Amino acid sequence: MSAHFIFDAHLDLALNAIEWNRDLRQPLDAVRGAESHLTDKPGRGCATVTLDEMRRAGVGICVATLLARLEHNMWSPVFGWKSQQQAWAMTQGQLAWYRAMDEAGEMVQIRDLGALESHLACWQTADKTERLTLPVGWILSLEGADSIFTPAHLERAWADGLRAVGPAHYGPGVYAMGTEAAGGLPESGRELLREMDRLGMILDVTHFTDECFWEALEVFHGTVWASHHNARALTPHQRQLSDEMFLALAARGGVSGLALDAWMMVPGWVRGKTTPQSAGLQLSKLVEHADHFCQLTGNTAHVGIGTDLDGCFGYEQTPEDFQRMTALQRLPGLFAARGYSETDIDAILHGNFLRCLRSAWSDECSAND
Numbered sequence: 001m002s003a004h005f006i007f008d009a010h011l012d013l014a015l016n017a018i019e020w021n022r023d024l025r026q027p028l029d030a031v032r033g034a035e036s037h038l039t040d041k042p043g044r045g046c047a048t049v050t051l052d053e054m055r056r057a058g059v060g061i062c063v064a065t066l067l068a069r070l071e072h073n074m075w076s077p078v079f080g081w082k083s084q085q086q087a088w089a090m091t092q093g094q095l096a097w098y099r100a101m102d103e104a105g106e107m108v109q110i111r112d113l114g115a116l117e118s119h120l121a122c123w124q125t126a127d128k129t130e131r132l133t134l135p136v137g138w139i140l141s142l143e144g145a146d147s148i149f150t151p152a153h154l155e156r157a158w159a160d161g162l163r164a165v166g167p168a169h170y171g172p173g174v175y176a177m178g179t180e181a182a183g184g185l186p187e188s189g190r191e192l193l194r195e196m197d198r199l200g201m202i203l204d205v206t207h208f209t210d211e212c213f214w215e216a217l218e219v220f221h222g223t224v225w226a227s228h229h230n231a232r233a234l235t236p237h238q239r240q241l242s243d244e245m246f247l248a249l250a251a252r253g254g255v256s257g258l259a260l261d262a263w264m265m266v267p268g269w270v271r272g273k274t275t276p277q278s279a280g281l282q283l284s285k286l287v288e289h290a291d292h293f294c295q296l297t298g299n300t301a302h303v304g305i306g307t308d309l310d311g312c313f314g315y316e317q318t319p320e321d322f323q324r325m326t327a328l329q330r331l332p333g334l335f336a337a338r339g340y341s342e343t344d345i346d347a348i349l350h351g352n353f354l355r356c357l358r359s360a361w362s363d364e365c366s367a368n369d
Helices: 013-018 028-034 051-056 084-103 113-124 151-159 187-199 210-219 245-252 284-297 325-337 342-360
Strands: 006-011 059-066 107-109 136-143 163-167 202-204 256-258 302-307
Touching: 006 113, 006 245, 006 256, 006 302, 006 342, 013 084, 013 136, 028 107, 051 059, 051 136, 051 163, 051 325, 059 084, 059 113, 084 107, 084 136, 084 284, 107 113, 113 136, 151 163, 151 302, 210 245, 256 284, 284 302, 284 325, 302 342, 325 342
Parallel strands: 006 059, 059 136, 107 136, 136 163, 163 202, 256 302
Antiparallel strands: none
16 A cells, blocks of 8 residues: 555544535535635634545545533533533434445445444555545544434434444533533443443543543443543643543553644643644644553554544644644654554554454344344
């Protein structure tokens, strides 16, 4: 292969398509140009991701989210939906977009081990030119579980291909307390985790409060990962994984995806004020977070990539030397410069999350499909 294959464990593609009205089939520069006059949302005109850009970046598989939460009053302006039924309806609109991309040949849903291996074989035997015409593989995940308003709806989502759930998002939620909230799992959250276990879903511990994180690991017995987290030791904030949390995740065979949202990479970032230039933020900082985690375990087996790119921000809130997704192909050189072997680099870029999926999607778990 002419470029490293990358597995991105967290992209809010449907949110960008539906709520930000971006046609992700278009080239990146066209998407930027089409909204350069808009000021309704942060990061307008600063997109880093389209489907074409993903192909050029070597991102052949991603974990693609559904995201619709209940509103809360922790911040102004208030965001979210007034009922779980409304949130469910929004996730169904997002799911319809993914299916439309499948029908257009732009993407292909991956639900089980057979589909995963077939898609990998297709991408790994293609050269750089052939990749530009291949569909991007996507694995469906739910970020924040507020939209699941009965257990039957979780099972319905499983039938639609939902394979991972992060119960928490920002603030308080129906099933878990999230970023900048406080407290542990309500009984509804414990019931959700037990049902996820029964179905064979993956638990995404991203956004959990510390209390919810530790309680969830006790209740849930299946495969766990942290789709987009960095190291709290380098960026002190509840949003990041502490050393103890990362080691507990590793002990369960899990993987943490490294995120490119600037405020998660360097301490003291103030949204709307700090800039990549003023912070001196470079892509190499992501490698520092990876290296910190790898030193804790003495190996590279529990670190991956979960960029969170265009997750309600653009390149105004990414490293200074990261203007578009193709810059991910600079990571192998940055890791190599720190002494990482080709085998270790491949593990971080795709191998570790693939291992998690292969474990979750054994024949026993796939029997639920």
